[in-house]
Amino acid sequence: MDLSLGNARIIVTAGAGGIGRAIVDAFLAEGALVATCDIDEAGLATLPETVFRRRVDVQDETALTGFMDDAIAALGGLDCLVNNAGIAGPTGRIEELSLDAVRQCLDICLTSQFVTTGRAVPHLRNSANPSIVNISSLAGRLGFKLRSPYAAAKWGVIGLTKSMAMELGEDGIRVNAVLPGLVAGERQRRVLQSRADARGIGFDEAEREAFSHTSVKEYVTPQQIADQILYLASPRARTISGQAISVCGDTGMLG
Numbered sequence: 001m002d003l004s005l006g007n008a009r010i011i012v013t014a015g016a017g018g019i020g021r022a023i024v025d026a027f028l029a030e031g032a033l034v035a036t037c038d039i040d041e042a043g044l045a046t047l048p049e050t051v052f053r054r055r056v057d058v059q060d061e062t063a064l065t066g067f068m069d070d071a072i073a074a075l076g077g078l079d080c081l082v083n084n085a086g087i088a089g090p091t092g093r094i095e096e097l098s099l100d101a102v103r104q105c106l107d108i109c110l111t112s113q114f115v116t117t118g119r120a121v122p123h124l125r126n127s128a129n130p131s132i133v134n135i136s137s138l139a140g141r142l143g144f145k146l147r148s149p150y151a152a153a154k155w156g157v158i159g160l161t162k163s164m165a166m167e168l169g170e171d172g173i174r175v176n177a178v179l180p181g182l183v184a185g186e187r188q189r190r191v192l193q194s195r196a197d198a199r200g201i202g203f204d205e206a207e208r209e210a211f212s213h214t215s216v217k218e219y220v221t222p223q224q225i226a227d228q229i230l231y232l233a234s235p236r237a238r239t240i241s242g243q244a245i246s247v248c249g250d251t252g253m254l255g
Contacts, residue, residue, distance in 0.1 A: 016043025022222035035071035109153035165242030181248025216249030
């Protein structure tokens with residue numbers, strides 16, 4: 001399928017590894033021009049030389065806005081922003097959580113999307129195929145026991161997505177959210193291990209319990225997330241906006 005993304009100008013936050021790297025690679029395979037930021041300098045160094053990249057902590061508003069401005073200038077404009085930056089946040093009961101850890105989770109998973117979106121919108125208005133894709137989570141639809149900061153942030157991403165779709169629709173800018181379920185990789189393993197430790201059970205039991213709530217009992221791959229995002233960024237999705245699209249194997253509950 002030709003997605004007509006050749007020479008599309010794309011920014012992906014947190015694109016040095018995991019889901020972000022799969023997104024960057026998928027856009028590059030379509031012939032797009034890509035810029036990304038991450039805190040992982042080693043991962044950034046492995047990206048192709050054609051990718052504009054910079055080490056940025058998305059909690060740092062000055063650094064993040066500087067990256068956005070410089071990336072857009074390097075790309076010669078912007079057609080799609082993928083807000084992928086996020087962390088798992090703390091695991092524990094509400095009365096046990098450190099407020100600093102809560103703030104960090106909200107800043108990285110949610111506040112950073114306000115910063116990048118605000119910087120991107122004036123340039124997206126000049127695109128013939130403008131879109132924003134925000135990475136939320138199934139936790140943003142279902143909630144997540146012992147992971148309330150993460151769930152709160154990801155619910156916020158869906159609220160931001162819906163509101164921006166309404167606000168920017170008159171400019172032809174599509175805004176959608178993608179909600180991954182259990183995604184294969186080291187980050188998911190750490191999340192399950194943290195839950196196992198918090199509950200005093202083994203990793204295998206925590207994993208079996210997680211999959212007991214899914215219809216398709218296998219991990220989602222980063223490539224599957226990237227494939228969904230590519231479609232949403234393509235002209236084929238020109239009337240899809242304001243949607244929270246799950247890629248989760250039909251998961252009914254988290255935690």
